[in-house]
Amino acid sequence: MVSMNAVLVISFLLWSVGVAGVLIRRNALVILMCVELMLNAANLNFIAFARMSGTVHGQAFALLVMGFAAAEVAVGLALVVALYRKKGNIQVHEINLLKG
Amino acid sequence: MEKLLATIGQNLFVLFGLLAVGGAGVLIFSKSAVHSVIGFLFSMICVAGCFLSLQAEFLGVAQLLVYAGGIVVLFLFVVMLVELTKYQEQGIFQTQTKFAIPLVGIGLLIFAGVFRAALFGPSAPEALTLQQGLVGATENLGNAQAVSRGLFANFILPFEILSVILLVALIGAIVLAKTERV
Numbered sequence: 382m383v384s385m386n387a388v389l390v391i392s393f394l395l396w397s398v399g400v401a402g403v404l405i406r407r408n409a410l411v412i413l414m415c416v417e418l419m420l421n422a423a424n425l426n427f428i429a430f431a432r433m434s435g436t437v438h439g440q441a442f443a444l445l446v447m448g449f450a451a452a453e454v455a456v457g458l459a460l461v462v463a464l465y466r467k468k469g470n471i472q473v474h475e476i477n478l479l480k481g
Numbered sequence: 482m483e484k485l486l487a488t489i490g491q492n493l494f495v496l497f498g499l500l501a502v503g504g505a506g507v508l509i510f511s512k513s514a515v516h517s518v519i520g521f522l523f524s525m526i527c528v529a530g531c532f533l534s535l536q537a538e539f540l541g542v543a544q545l546l547v548y549a550g551g552i553v554v555l556f557l558f559v560v561m562l563v564e565l566t567k568y569q570e571q572g573i574f575q576t577q578t579k580f581a582i583p584l585v586g587i588g589l590l591i592f593a594g595v596f597r598a599a600l601f602g603p604s605a606p607e608a609l610t611l612q613q614g615l616v617g618a619t620e621n622l623g624n625a626q627a628v629s630r631g632l633f634a635n636f637i638l639p640f641e642i643l644s645v646i647l648l649v650a651l652i653g654a655i656v657l658a659k660t661e662r663v
Contacts, residue, residue: 383494383535386600391498391531393596395524397589398505404585410514410560414521417552418505421528424544428537437631440537440624444632447540447547448643452650454552458559459657465563466660 388429396422409464409471413457420450494534501527514560522553539625 395418402415424443431439461471468475504527507520525548532541632640 383491387491387495387498388535389596389600391495391502393593394498394502395505395528397592398502398509401585401589402505402509405581406509408514408517410556410563411508411517414508414517414556417521417548418508418524421525424540425528425531425535428532428535428540431537432535437627438635440540440628441632441636442639443537443540444543444628445636445639445643447543448647451547451552452643452647454555455650455654456657458555459654461559462562462658471563 383429385429385433388425392422392425392429395419395425407472407474409461409473410458412473413454413461416457417450417454420446490534494531497527497530497534501525501531515557518553518556518560521556522549525549525553537624537628539623539628 399415399418399422402418403412406412406415424446427439427443427446429439431437431443464476465471467478501524504520504522504524508517508524511517511520525544529541529544529548532544
């Protein structure tokens with residue numbers, strides 16, 4: 382039997398690694414992957430709370446979150462490819478197309 | 482025997498979780514984008530292991546299929562497509578990194594302190610315990626059937642919205658990645 386606190390701590394660690402990655406990296410691909418990491422931490426909590434309450438609602442919603450994550454990755458990677466065509470690289474600090 | 486099984490389950494979960502965090506660390510701190518993707522893949526596989534040790538078999542397998550089978554391959558395609566090698570030597574972190582890293586560290590430490598006080602402090606509520614199984618998941622009705630019943634009985638509207646969003650994402654990805662030909 383897995384204790385709830387262990388799940389919460391692990392999911393907090395995963396989430397904070399994701400936040401740190403989004404904030405300190407400048408490669409757009411790595412930032413997208415870190416967003417996925419945070420979504421996975423949320424999924425872990427959904428499943429743990431589903432087990433705690435003994436219902437399947439959390440698991441069903443985790444499945445939906447997985448679908449949304451897939452949609453987000455598809456659009457995000459298309460944006461990265463379009464950006465690469467436009468600018469020649471995907472470093473986020475060089476995205477200044479709106480700067481007049 | 483039951484006690485031994487419970488200990489093994491707990492340790493497996495913690496092991497997979499720590500391995501997932503380690504993979505995430507590789508994802509953040511590696512210089513090459515391909516190594517980042519491999520760390521991401523490892524982390525996702527370990528999260529699937531966590532799902533399995535929480536007795537969410539269907540979601541564990543779905544995680545393996547969606548992430549290890551689909552999303553990681555997509556990321557690898559894009560990494561190969563945008564040839565990042567000439568930007569490797571420019572440094573991997575943000576230019577404001579000497580402020581960013583300590584600030585991120587301080588913010589996460591504050592959050593960890595709040596988290597610790599809420600979970601393990603003197604005023605913390607009694608530790609939550611996980612139930613043995615799911616309601617509706619009996620011997621002859623497995624996890625997948627229970628999840629699908631929950632999904633289609635309670636979340637039918639979000640499910641339909643998800644299908645529309647996936648269609649929009651499909652069309653949007655094609656339009657965004659299309660080359661501009663006249």
